[in-house]
Amino acid sequence: MKDTHLLQVALGVVAPWRVTASEFDVSAKRLDIRLDFTAGSRFACPHCGAAQCPVHDTDTSSWRHLNFFQHEAYLHARVPRVRCEHCGVRKIGVPWARPGSGFTLLFEAYLMAMVSAMPVAAAERLVNEHDTRLWRVLHHYVDAARERQDASEVTHVAIDETAARRGHDYITLFVDIDQARVLFATEGKDAATIASFANDLAAHQGRVEQISEVSIDMSPAFIKGTAESLPQASVTFDRFHVMKIVNQAVDQVRRAEQRTQTVLKGTRYIWLRNPATLSDRQLALLQSMPARTLKTARAYQLKLGFQELYQQATPEVAAAYLARWHFWATHSRLPPIIEAARTIRAHRAGILRWFNSHIANGIIEGINSLVQAAKAKARGYRSTRNLIAMVYLLAGKLDLQLPA
Ligand SMILES: [Zn+2]
Numbered sequence: 309m310k311d312t313h314l315l316q317v318a319l320g321v322v323a324p325w326r327v328t329a330s331e332f333d334v335s336a337k338r339l340d341i342r343l344d345f346t347a348g349s350r351f352a353c354p355h356c357g358a359a360q361c362p363v364h365d366t367d368t369s370s371w372r373h374l375n376f377f378q379h380e381a382y383l384h385a386r387v388p389r390v391r392c393e394h395c396g397v398r399k400i401g402v403p404w405a406r407p408g409s410g411f412t413l414l415f416e417a418y419l420m421a422m423v424s425a426m427p428v429a430a431a432e433r434l435v436n437e438h439d440t441r442l443w444r445v446l447h448h449y450v451d452a453a454r455e456r457q458d459a460s461e462v463t464h465v466a467i468d469e470t471a472a473r474r475g476h477d478y479i480t481l482f483v484d485i486d487q488a489r490v491l492f493a494t495e496g497k498d499a500a501t502i503a504s505f506a507n508d509l510a511a512h513q514g515r516v517e518q519i520s521e522v523s524i525d526m527s528p529a530f531i532k533g534t535a536e537s538l539p540q541a542s543v544t545f546d547r548f549h550v551m552k553i554v555n556q557a558v559d560q561v562r563r564a565e566q567r568t569q570t571v572l573k574g575t576r577y578i579w580l581r582n583p584a585t586l587s588d589r590q591l592a593l594l595q596s597m598p599a600r601t602l603k604t605a606r607a608y609q610l611k612l613g614f615q616e617l618y619q620q621a622t623p624e625v626a627a628a629y630l631a632r633w634h635f636w637a638t639h640s641r642l643p644p645i646i647e648a649a650r651t652i653r654a655h656r657a658g659i660l661r662w663f664n665s666h667i668a669n670g671i672i673e674g675i676n677s678l679v680q681a682a683k684a685k686a687r688g689y690r691s692t693r694n695l696i697a698m699v700y701l702l703a704g705k706l707d708l709q710l711p712a
Pocket of ligand 1: 395
């Protein structure tokens with residue numbers, strides 16, 4: 309078997325294309341494979357599909373292919389421009405690469421597998437390509453897959469923001485709760501992000517009127533955006549965010565009290581957690597606190613009491629429980645707790661909505677961990693757009709339709 313024939317079979321090249329030559333340079337660690345088409349071949353017009361168009365001229369292109377063992381491999385070919393009766397002179401596509409790409413389809417599939425599994429910077433080093441070329445491939449497949457994405461069944465949506473870069477830009481994520489996938493991600497964390505989501509939903513066969521349940525934090529921007537852009541949706545305030553308000557109040561009480569009560573030194577995390585999640589040593593420390601005299605301990609009891617809200621069996625029982633808790637909290641003489649109780653009171657309907665919607669935190673947390681993974685993989689991602697593409701890749705459950 310001649311080496312050109314072997315390469316032709318291995319590459320899966322079919323007529324009129326064939327391998328005409330190969331050059332293997334050991335010192336440069338590269339294999340160059342030359343392809344050509346049989347003289348006199350005719351090709352279909354890439355624009356209108358008209359068959360049997362004659363070749364007008366050719367243009368030489370190169371593509372990086374999968375490595376040949378440890379050696380980089382490249383394909384080179386004269387690509388015809390055909391003369392179509394209807395469309396004029398047009399450059400045809402080749403079966404092994406997308407138009408305009410400097411990589412073969414198989415190499416792109418390999419890149420996509422790599423960037424799904426490791427940081428882009430690591431993939432960049434392994435394949436010895438500049439990361440902007442890797443990001444370009446990633447954007448292509450993610451964009452194409454998102455075009456095909458169907459949102460027609462979406463009814464329950466969780467909305468959450470995440471910091472894109474330390475303390476600077478934010479992105480807002482829209483999660484399809486039933487299918488546990490990120491449907492849409494966009495820069496910012498204002499009400500306009502929800503309007504953008506509504507537009508994107510419509511572009512993917514979704515219907516704004518069909519969105520019946522939304523989970524958000526208590527930010528005024530999300531409340532406003534939901535009311536404006538998803539008018540049929542009932543709002544559930546995410547449990548995690550509601551608890552955070554109570555925890556912050558406990559922490560404020562502790563910080564103020566610590567100035568006079570040295571016994572509180574080094575106890576911060578104990579008050580932020582539940583007894584069940586404390587280590588034996590932490591639990592012993594908690595139990596050693598003078599519970600009856602410490603304001604922090606009272607605040608902590610109120611927090612544990614608030615947590616129990618979510619154990620209530622029915623919406624009615626929960627509403628009564630919340631009213632009692634509110635009374636208890638507002639009579640605590642602990643200003644941060646009173647403040648938190650007022651906030652909770654003002655958002656009561658959305659907090660209690662959880663007892664009907666049961667929007668599971670677990671799904672949102674699962675998605676958040678994928679988003680954290682996306683941030684790690686996209687480290688040094690240069691732009692928020694790159695981060696968003698990585699979020700879609702890892703958490704969008706996209707059908708990438710990669711070449712195999
Ligand atoms: Zn044509």
